[in-house]
Amino acid sequence: MNKKLTVTLIALMMVLTACTPTAGEAGPAGEQGPAGAQGPAGEVSQEAIDAAVEAALAEPEAEVGGTLVIYSGRKESLVADIIAEFAATSGVEVEVRYAKSPALAGTVVLEGAISPADVFFSQDPVSLGVIAKEGLFDRLPDSVLDNVPAWAVDKNGYWVGTSGRSRSLVVDTRDVTDAELPGDIYGLADEKFRNRLGLAPTNGSFLAMVACMIESDGEEKVLDWLTTINGLGYGEYPKNSPQVAAAAAGELDIGMINHYYTLRVLAEDPSAPIKNVYLDGGCGAMVMPAGVGILSSSQNKPAAMAFVEFLHSKSAQETFTNTVYEFPLVAGIEPNELLPDINSLNSPSNLNWSALALWQEKAVELIAQAGY
Amino acid sequence: MKTPKLLITTNVLILLLFLMPLFYLFWRFAKLSRNLSSFFNSWDVTTLLMNTVFLFIAVVLTSLILGLTISILTVRYSFPGSKILFSLTILPLVIPSYIGALTYVSAFSPKGLFVDIFSRYGLEEIIGIEGFVGSWIVLTLFTYPYVQLICSSALRNLDSTVEDAARSLGVKKIKMYTSVVIPRLKKPMIYSSLLVGLYVISDFGAVSLMKYGTMTKAIYSYYVININGDPVIFYSAFLIVLALIISFAQRGSEMSKSAKVSGTPRELNKLELSKKSTYLVLTFFAVVIFFSLLIPVGVLTFWLVRGLSNNISITGSLAGVAGSLTAATVTSIFAMIIATPIVVMISQYKSKFGDLFEKVTLTLYGLPHIAVGISMLFITIKIFPSIYQTFITLIISYLIVFLPQAVGGGQASMEQVKISYIEASTGLGLSKLDTFFKVTFPLIYKGLLAGAALVFLSTMKELPQTLLLRPTGFSTMSVDIWSNASEALFTQAAFSGFILLAISAFPTYILSTRNLDN
Numbered sequence: 001m002n003k004k005l006t007v008t009l010i011a012l013m014m015v016l017t018a019c020t021p022t023a024g025e026a027g028p029a030g031e032q033g034p035a036g037a038q039g040p041a042g043e044v045s046q047e048a049i050d051a052a053v054e055a056a057l058a059e060p061e062a063e064v065g066g067t068l069v070i071y072s073g074r075k076e077s078l079v080a081d082i083i084a085e086f087a088a089t090s091g092v093e094v095e096v097r098y099a100k101s102p103a104l105a106g107t108v109v110l111e112g113a114i115s116p117a118d119v120f121f122s123q124d125p126v127s128l129g130v131i132a133k134e135g136l137f138d139r140l141p142d143s144v145l146d147n148v149p150a151w152a153v154d155k156n157g158y159w160v161g162t163s164g165r166s167r168s169l170v171v172d173t174r175d176v177t178d179a180e181l182p183g184d185i186y187g188l189a190d191e192k193f194r195n196r197l198g199l200a201p202t203n204g205s206f207l208a209m210v211a212c213m214i215e216s217d218g219e220e221k222v223l224d225w226l227t228t229i230n231g232l233g234y235g236e237y238p239k240n241s242p243q244v245a246a247a248a249a250g251e252l253d254i255g256m257i258n259h260y261y262t263l264r265v266l267a268e269d270p271s272a273p274i275k276n277v278y279l280d281g282g283c284g285a286m287v288m289p290a291g292v293g294i295l296s297s298s299q300n301k302p303a304a305m306a307f308v309e310f311l312h313s314k315s316a317q318e319t320f321t322n323t324v325y326e327f328p329l330v331a332g333i334e335p336n337e338l339l340p341d342i343n344s345l346n347s348p349s350n351l352n353w354s355a356l357a358l359w360q361e362k363a364v365e366l367i368a369q370a371g372y
Numbered sequence: 373m374k375t376p377k378l379l380i381t382t383n384v385l386i387l388l389l390f391l392m393p394l395f396y397l398f399w400r401f402a403k404l405s406r407n408l409s410s411f412f413n414s415w416d417v418t419t420l421l422m423n424t425v426f427l428f429i430a431v432v433l434t435s436l437i438l439g440l441t442i443s444i445l446t447v448r449y450s451f452p453g454s455k456i457l458f459s460l461t462i463l464p465l466v467i468p469s470y471i472g473a474l475t476y477v478s479a480f481s482p483k484g485l486f487v488d489i490f491s492r493y494g495l496e497e498i499i500g501i502e503g504f505v506g507s508w509i510v511l512t513l514f515t516y517p518y519v520q521l522i523c524s525s526a527l528r529n530l531d532s533t534v535e536d537a538a539r540s541l542g543v544k545k546i547k548m549y550t551s552v553v554i555p556r557l558k559k560p561m562i563y564s565s566l567l568v569g570l571y572v573i574s575d576f577g578a579v580s581l582m583k584y585g586t587m588t589k590a591i592y593s594y595y596v597i598n599i600n601g602d603p604v605i606f607y608s609a610f611l612i613v614l615a616l617i618i619s620f621a622q623r624g625s626e627m628s629k630s631a632k633v634s635g636t637p638r639e640l641n642k643l644e645l646s647k648k649s650t651y652l653v654l655t656f657f658a659v660v661i662f663f664s665l666l667i668p669v670g671v672l673t674f675w676l677v678r679g680l681s682n683n684i685s686i687t688g689s690l691a692g693v694a695g696s697l698t699a700a701t702v703t704s705i706f707a708m709i710i711a712t713p714i715v716v717m718i719s720q721y722k723s724k725f726g727d728l729f730e731k732v733t734l735t736l737y738g739l740p741h742i743a744v745g746i747s748m749l750f751i752t753i754k755i756f757p758s759i760y761q762t763f764i765t766l767i768i769s770y771l772i773v774f775l776p777q778a779v780g781g782g783q784a785s786m787e788q789v790k791i792s793y794i795e796a797s798t799g800l801g802l803s804k805l806d807t808f809f810k811v812t813f814p815l816i817y818k819g820l821l822a823g824a825a826l827v828f829l830s831t832m833k834e835l836p837q838t839l840l841l842r843p844t845g846f847s848t849m850s851v852d853i854w855s856n857a858s859e860a861l862f863t864q865a866a867f868s869g870f871i872l873l874a875i876s877a878f879p880t881y882i883l884s885t886r887n888l889d890n
Contacts, residue, residue: 069844077859097844098855099596106599110750114757116844202593238583241860361598368416 067093068303071108071117073101073127074290078324086310092303101127102204102360108295109134118298119307121162121290126208128291129357132158137293138301140308147312148329152289154353161289162311163320164327166345167209168259168276169284172247176254181277185213185284186221188254189228196253198235198243201372205240205258205288210367211359212283212351219366226370236372247274256284263325263338280346287347289329375721376804382713387732390772393747394612394739400750401609404602416585420607424573424586424614427507431572432565434512438660439519439564440557444549445657447527448535450642451650457657458524459881464664465517466876468833468850470577471869473510474857475671476501477581506582513664514578515571519564526560527553532641566622573614574740576836577854587611588742592836595746608743619738623731669873672866679863686867692852693871696832699763699848703770704828707778708820710771715782715820716812720791737776744773745837752841761843769837774827781823785816829876 076098087094105127108115122128131137137158145153145160152161200206213222235252237243243255244265262276279285294304317328321336328335446458480501538552576588587607594603718730748769752760759765789812797807835850849868856865
């Protein structure tokens with residue numbers, strides 16, 4: 001018990017000194033961590049210290065330390081606080097490389113055995129599948145895999161889900177009636193939606209959806225769908241959030257997005273004239289896990305495991321659902337009240353995430369071929 | 373005098389090292405399993421190529437018109453404030469295209485700053501500048517100063533008596549410029565056009581933010597989706613070939629020499645403008661400065677003030693400022709050191725080999741950064757894993773593309789070092805090395821410093837290589853601007869943007885006024 005306290009205090013002191021700029025420090029700035037990862041620089045409140053000590057006393061984990069390199073495909077603004085909390089409570093020094101999930105997955109595959117990364121924290125299952133396919137992940141223990149439902153883990157146990165994200169349509173409630181909306185994504189390729197649709201052709205989740213469509217319905221049907229949508233005229237967006245803004249502003253009727261962007265706007269402004277519509281079945285109703293895996297080449301597996309476990313902790317899960325509006329995956333965590341019941345969503349069952357990884361490049365090709 | 377062997381060996385080694393990204397890409401390209409025609413069938417190669425070419429032509433034309441007009445007005449006519457207006461119109465040079473594009477996208481977006489003003493006058497269709505038009509406008513606004521710098525200095529050296537003669541013969545003003553002045557400026561015009569063109573095809577930031585599909589944007593999108601895929605290698609190699617063609621065309625144009633000596637520079641009699649014309653000219657400058665300087669700086673100021681008054685913390689961006697300064701300082705120092713033997717060889721020992729060497733070095737300048745970055749990424753992972761994602765790799769990649777600037781600076785001052793000085797010195801018994809330190813170096817260090825200053829400024833602005841190669845946890849102002857903007861954290865983006873512009877503006881201003889006095 002005493003030893004644990006000492007370790008925690010030393011870790012805290014390290015955090016404190018790291019935050020205090022010293023005049024004599026002239027080393028290359030590259031050796032300093034990103035300021036964001038440590039919260040507001042120079043300040044560690046009494047509360048944080050208390051919380052850290054409490055956490056250290058409460059969790060009887062193996063002792064971890066050293067440096068942990070996280071490749072995060074999840075955005076800095078969404079996960080920096082969670083990672084900082086992990087660093088503060090575990091005493092692990094964390095370095096984070098933020099980029100798009102598919103880019104990081106490709107990088108890890110290219111790096112292979114020399115990868116500096118210990119864990120890969122991904123926005124989507126397809127990117128995790130890319131790494132799993134190459135056999136670069138360690139198998140995770142059942143104790144971790146069993147934390148979440150079976151649909152949100154890799155079939156071979158190479159990665160585990162951390163939160164859930166559903167595909168959805170954001171609709172402008174002033175211009176769209178429920179009755180005119182189709183049951184599945186193919187129904188959008190209809191004359192009545194001419195110039196009313198929006199999508200983000202380079203967005204990872206959109207690509208994942210197209211990959212899912214190729215896997216379940218075949219190339220030809222998907223190319224046909226893409227071509228028809230293109231012919232109908234659509235609003236092209238760089239990513240999901242501007243579609244929600246456009247729908248709220250009355251510029252877009254129907255946008256193909258992930259569910260939480262709409263909820264984020266509704267949380268700020270409940271009177272915004274938009275809502276999510278969840279399709280009934282098919283790839284347009286897909287619920288995808290964001291997830292995490294430990295690289296076989298990691299030099300600090302205890303810390304990597306501690307991080308994975310931390311993402312299933314009550315605190316991290318509550319952050320995912322209450323600030324990001326995602327579905328918590330660990331049992332016993334109350335989903336945010338804006339979320340629909342995840343059991344009411346009709347996501348295709350038995351999706352093979354690794355197979356989707358194989359279709360990713362084909363999806364890009366088809367989208368280009370359809371003239372986007 | 374024969375070139376010392378040590379000098380040749382050093383330089384050849386440096387150059388081979390620096391050309392490695394090129395060799396590597398071509399090697400990978402040759403290894404691609406598919407045949408060439410399959411690329412054209414399965415991807416949007418033709419569209420991307422056409423988009424790139426259209427943008428090239430459009431930006432070059434408008435930059436040329438804008439830069440040439442400013443040059444003629446400031447060099448040939450006298451009007452109040454012409455000197456300061458010349459400097460102010462040079463200043464957009466310091467605004468990286470991604471900052472320019474970011475501010476334009478924001479200002480003119482459907483929820484942007486100017487929407488109210490536009491809709492009040494029924495101009496809604498202006499709202500939402502993006503795609504080809506957006507890229508065209510933004511790239512023109514931040515590249516015309518290259519034309520202005522080059523053409524104005526050529527124009528200053530152009531004998532104006534021919535124009536006087538033409539005028540006395542009753543040739544009308546417009547006609548005089550089209551038939552007398554512009555034909556004689558052909559070479560600097562071609563030279564600066566190609567410089568602008570190189571900038572356009574290599575630009576990554578502006579076209580990405582404007583969502584216009586060019587080669588650079590394709591390389592990055594394919595990199596994000598599948599870094600190991602063939603398209604990344606294919607497009608990178610393709611873009612490099614394109615850049616090399618433009619680069620060689622530019623060398624071939626040999627503008628500087630002929631344009632500079634075509635006439636005796638003399639005290640010019642600047643023409644007076646009528647009152648009406650003066651107002652017209654001043655309005656023209658006001659418009660140019662409004663769009664190229666005031667909008668970007670104004671939008672940044674707006675974001676910063678709005679954010680700071682809402683107590684948004686910008687401390688997270690300080691690490692980026694430190695990172696940029698460190699990287700730029702280290703790069704410029706090494707650029708100076710590495711440039712020295714190259715400068716000595718090219719200028720002091722005139723030889724065919726030296727000429728070739730000069731050409732190759734200058735070619736590095738036109739290499740698209742994103743392609744070099746991709747290549748360096750592969751090289752460090754596959755061949756030199758020990759320096760992968762290190763500060764060293766980042767600096768080397770900067771040096772590869774910015775070394776020509778340091779060499780150029782050194783070369784200019786090297787012209788003063790006559791071979792007879794060296795011969796005298798060695799004749800008096802000094803060793804070659806002593807001669808270098810006692811005679812040559814003191815004469816050229818100022819030029820090298822000027823070159824290093826340029827390297828410093830360029831490094832600070834660099835984006836694509838920094839994004840690809842930086843060590844984990846290391847950030848720079850350019851990366852902060854890029855990532856903060858993509859998450860709509862405009863206060864933080866504006867803060868980094870402001871510091872970046874502030875640091876660059878002063879030296880650029882000095883350089884431009886010096887240019888005017890000479």
